[in-house]
Amino acid sequence: MKMTVIGCGYLGATHAACMAELGHEVLGIDVDAAKIEALAAGSVPFFEPGLDDVLRRNIAAGRLRFTGDFAEAARFGKVHFIGVGTPQQANSDAADLTHLRTAVRELVGHLRGDHLIVGKSTVPVGTCAEVAEEIAALSRDATIELAWNPEFLREGFAVDDTLRPDRIVVGTDPQTTASTAVGTLTEVYRPIIDDGTPFLTMDWATAELVKVSANAFLATKISFINAISEICEVAGGDVTALADAIGHDARIGRRFLNAGLGFGGGCLPKDIRAFAARAEELGVGSALHLLREVDAVNMRRRAAVVAMAERACDGSVLGRNIAVLGASFKPESDDVRDSPALAVAAQLSLLGARVSVFDPKAAANAARVQPSLRYAESAPDAACGADLVIVATEWAEFVHMAPAELSEVVSRRLIIDARRCLDGAAWTAAGWDYRMVGSAPQGTVAGVRAVPFNMANTSRIPLHP
Missing domain, CATH: 3.40.50.720 (NAD(P)-binding Rossmann-like Domain)
Incomplete structure (x- = not known):
């Protein structure tokens, strides 16, 4: 399956490399040109045991590449994972969702046809409903479904936690009766699910x-x-x-x-x-x-x-x-x-x-x-x-x-x-x-x-x- 991963920091780079390891064709997107250049050259810009090998192996196999072009991302695949940071706000304990909303806006403006956006970032409850409203307001020639698939990575064990997780969680719109997200993500994670990992929908x-x-x-x-x-x-x-x-x-x-x-x-x-x-x-x-x-x-x-x-x-x-x-x-x-x-x-x-x-x-x-x-x-x-x-x-x-x-x-x-x-x-x-x-x-x-x-x-x- 062709898919994109938007945000190539710790979460996104790990997810992109591991999805390619599962056999998918993956395009990673980030606005940081230096980060994209490093990843494209097979160099992980942070320390995570085992990730370098997974990254280089899948780049060499042609299953993984990186770009800063959102228009290319929109043309590349129909499934788009978002793994941007949600840091603490400068003057508050609340989460800063600026990167998330920017990524959504940049992507949705280029989408045409049917697409699935899958959030992986850690967000406050209620974020999905707000983002779905933004997507509906921004999308013109596209039908876009939103699902949330939170990550549960431990630094130092991120590759193993992605490929052999304790569970996979998928959240979908409770008002949508014709959701295709669960079926699509079941296929994305098929090798992991077949190994016995619980697949939980909610x-x-x-x-x-x-x-x-x-x-x-x-x-x-x-x-x-x-x-x-x-x-x-x-x-x-x-x-x-x-x-x-x-x-x-x-x-x-x-x-x-x-x-x-x-x-x-x-x-x-x-x-x-x-x-x-x-x-x-x-x-x-x-x-x-x-x-x-x-x-x-x-x-x-x-x-x-x-x-x-x-x-x-x-x-x-x-x-x-x-x-x-x-x-x-x-x-x-x-x-x-x-x-x-x-x-x-x-x-x-x-x-x-x-x-x-x-x-x-x-x-x-x-x-x-x-x-x-x-x-x-x-x-x-x-x-x-x-x-x-x-x-x-x-x-x-x-x-x-x-x-x-x-x-x-x-x-x-x-x-x-x-x-x-x-x-x-x-x-x-x-x-x-x-x-x-x-x-x-x-x-x-x-x-x-x-x-x-x-x-x-x-x-x-x-x-x-």
Whole structure:
């Protein structure tokens, strides 16, 4: 099948390459000429494991090419995926749909005949209905149906998540009885469906809500364990052992219960804020007040690690040399959008520390966001002369790093494991002062304040349930 993918950033480039991998003829469209040139040459302008191979293989096979011409896109195929960004608005928590609406206008003006537009971007509920009205007003010699097919990609696993997803969701107009979208998308995804992937059909609003609800739930799960981590830090508990224990409950599960520095990136933070903002617009803001606290807990983790660094440096980081290992918001990604690691590094610098950052893939992107920081060529380079080392992103090379790799270059063998990813016993045995979030400092008494028993406090406690 011939199809186009409009928007060739992280989502669009991945989707275009993977649709070609399924055997379709795909034309990618983007207004960024440099991006189009790079992709056409077989170079992915961001880091995503495995995507380069898929891109080059399908370009060589003649199934995939790229252009900046919307008129060419309109002539090329009858199915058009839109995968543009929907970032947070500059002065609001709401999603900015400028790129989406611009893409729709640019495409629809060139369409003739029957076409299917398929949205993949994450959008607030109600967007489909608004976009459908715009399409109806703009289309002249075309019959255009709109469907929504949200993405569920994890950075670092995007190729696998596209070709072997947990589910495929398709939302269509609940008022349309003669929809062809479901049948068309069934054929688009036929190899994936035949492998047993659930294919779920629903109305527009439900499809829009599926994506933001999934992200909100994952964010809540992460912030929940980080809230428990705050209690463990003062009560003397071990949040990893706790997570392991509750994770054995099949109703809870162990995934996304890793306490640490919290979540970041271009999806979870802005999506939960946009979801809460949209609830306010719909007059049901109280239903998602929970997400405000989820966001607050997440942001507190960054401040907590900075405060932990200050305590480790005898109350102040002013004039101290600090190595921060990691700049991307997660491993196997060069994405530094809303990165907790980079936020910690920047805050320590503002407090007067001399900060050296090393990240295997994200240094260039980090330098564009925080140019005042020093970016090292390796972990030992970053740690040279350091009074404190902070592991802020759980890259495999940090997780498996032997203490001896840094022991001889640091000024002080002091390390904070902000992701709880290191073998603490090994670092301690190597003579390091090892500290991690989610546990009371070693050798200290947990800061639990006992509340004296007072009969006056029992007056409102029922004697029987």
